[in-house]
Amino acid sequence: MNCNQIQKIIYSTKSDELSPAQEEIIKTHIAKCAECKDVFEKVQHADEILSRIKNQIPVLTNEEELTRSIVERINSKENFSPRGNVETFWNYLIELVSARTARLAFGLVLLFCVLSYTYMEYNDTKKIMNLEQKIDSRWNKNFTYASILQQENGLLNFLSNVYKFSEGSTSYLKLSKDWVVLKKEDLQALFNDYNKLDEATRKRLNEIRNQLPITVSSKFDSAVNDNEINSLRKEVERLNKELEKIKSQRGMK
Amino acid sequence: MQNNIPGERLNELIDKSKKGDVHAFEIIVRTYQRYAFAVAFRILCCEEDAKDIVQESFVRIWKHLESYDTNVKFTTWMYKIIVNLCYDKLKSERRKKKLFDNMTDEIQEIKSLSSVNLEKEFTNKETADLIKNFSKELSAKQKTVFVLRDMEDLSIQEVVEITGMSESSVKTNLFFARQNIRKKIIELEK
Numbered sequence: 001m002n003c004n005q006i007q008k009i010i011y012s013t014k015s016d017e018l019s020p021a022q023e024e025i026i027k028t029h030i031a032k033c034a035e036c037k038d039v040f041e042k043v044q045h046a047d048e049i050l051s052r053i054k055n056q057i058p059v060l061t062n063e064e065e066l067t068r069s070i071v072e073r074i075n076s077k078e079n080f081s082p083r084g085n086v087e088t089f090w091n092y093l094i095e096l097v098s099a100r101t102a103r104l105a106f107g108l109v110l111l112f113c114v115l116s117y118t119y120m121e122y123n124d125t126k127k128i129m130n131l132e133q134k135i136d137s138r139w140n141k142n143f144t145y146a147s148i149l150q151q152e153n154g155l156l157n158f159l160s161n162v163y164k165f166s167e168g169s170t171s172y173l174k175l176s177k178d179w180v181v182l183k184k185e186d187l188q189a190l191f192n193d194y195n196k197l198d199e200a201t202r203k204r205l206n207e208i209r210n211q212l213p214i215t216v217s218s219k220f221d222s223a224v225n226d227n228e229i230n231s232l233r234k235e236v237e238r239l240n241k242e243l244e245k246i247k248s249q250r251g252m253k
Numbered sequence: 254m255q256n257n258i259p260g261e262r263l264n265e266l267i268d269k270s271k272k273g274d275v276h277a278f279e280i281i282v283r284t285y286q287r288y289a290f291a292v293a294f295r296i297l298c299c300e301e302d303a304k305d306i307v308q309e310s311f312v313r314i315w316k317h318l319e320s321y322d323t324n325v326k327f328t329t330w331m332y333k334i335i336v337n338l339c340y341d342k343l344k345s346e347r348r349k350k351k352l353f354d355n356m357t358d359e360i361q362e363i364k365s366l367s368s369v370n371l372e373k374e375f376t377n378k379e380t381a382d383l384i385k386n387f388s389k390e391l392s393a394k395q396k397t398v399f400v401l402r403d404m405e406d407l408s409i410q411e412v413v414e415i416t417g418m419s420e421s422s423v424k425t426n427l428f429f430a431r432q433n434i435r436k437k438i439i440e441l442e443k
């Protein structure tokens with residue numbers, strides 16, 4: 001061993017911790033090396049000083065006061081025996097929940113909130129889409145007939161049907177395939193238009209009407225009445241309100 | 254460490270304390286608080302801080318008595334709690350010192366050991382000044398290991414149990430601490 005290695009051992013190891021082999025090596029080395037001998041002696045002297053400090057047990061003053069303050073603290077409500085009363089049981093339980101567990105729980109709660117919110121959003125969107133579809137279908141129902149007529153032969157076809165079934169006093173028509181709603185004044189206006197037509201045209205209109213792909217009920221006045229129209233309107237209004245409510249809750253316009 | 258309570262009696266007191274007997278626990282406190290103070294004082298080198306740590310340690314011991322494993326020596330368990338608190342305190346003090354670099358330390362700088370009368374009994378303040386001067390370049394870990402092994406005379410195995418460090422880590426930190434402290438003393442002796 002060289003001087004560096006020897007000095008490293010001398011500095012870092014207490015003499016009573018040296019193995020017999022180490023002790024022998026150091027003893028042999030310092031016998032012939034003045035520098036390492038000097039270090040060895042100085043370390044021994046340093047150890048004497050350390051030993052004096054070690055033997056100097058720090059004095060605890062006011063022992064009684066310290067004991068009292070400890071006992072006071074364990075007697076106070078904040079500290080408790082694990083087998084203490086029920087009130088302190090909850091404190092104990094809270095203490096058992098380590099910071100890591102609390103963080104994990106918080107993460108799980110957060111994840112649950114995000115998933116719940118996403119699910120609610122999805123459900124609401126689905127509901128809104130359903131309601132919009134329902135409302136559309138209700139109104140479409142009312143205009144289907146007009147739309148068919150428009151596609152087929154335009155106003156003349158429509159007039160021909162109106163003529164045929166407008167001799168009664170009702171303002172509504174019911175077609176077997178779907179609904180159509182007309183005001184009495186509109187019906188009258190259509191009827192007047194029809195009356196202005198010449199005979200040939202009227203004949204032509206009737207021919208066209210017979211070619212229409214829809215059948216028309218002759219009992220239109222009894223099939224459609226104010227109650228049915230009102231209930232349809234109410235249903236659409238209700239659906240609209242429901243839709244608006246959901247949209248405003250979700251902050252949609 | 255001189256144990257003032259025989260093992261059987263100590264176990265009996267611990268059992269009673271577990272059941273909420275404050276008086277039994279008070280006997281344990283009275284017996285061990287001076288040893289607890291000695292180790293805390295040597296690590297922290299401050300009487301007030303050491304007393305605070307002792308108080309906090311015994312409160313924690315009381316709170317966690319239920320989890321105390323009787324296979325472990327009571328003093329080892331007690332030291333473990335004290336050392337953990339001291340270690341945290343040391344680290345926070347070092348952080349504070351780094352943050353407020355211009356803060357003056359209470360340490361009484363020793364220029365030479367010839368000015369210190371080593372023959373007389375030391376006051377707590379003098380002991381603290383000596384330990385502080387010798388160990389001011391040590392890390393919290395090195396200082397803790399040094400105090401436990403070389404001042405409290407605990408075995409390496411006990412130091413391992415108390416600090417939770419590996420044996421090789423304890424030895425490395427201890428060797429470095431000894432080297433540093435011995436060199437410091439030799440330097441102050443000049």
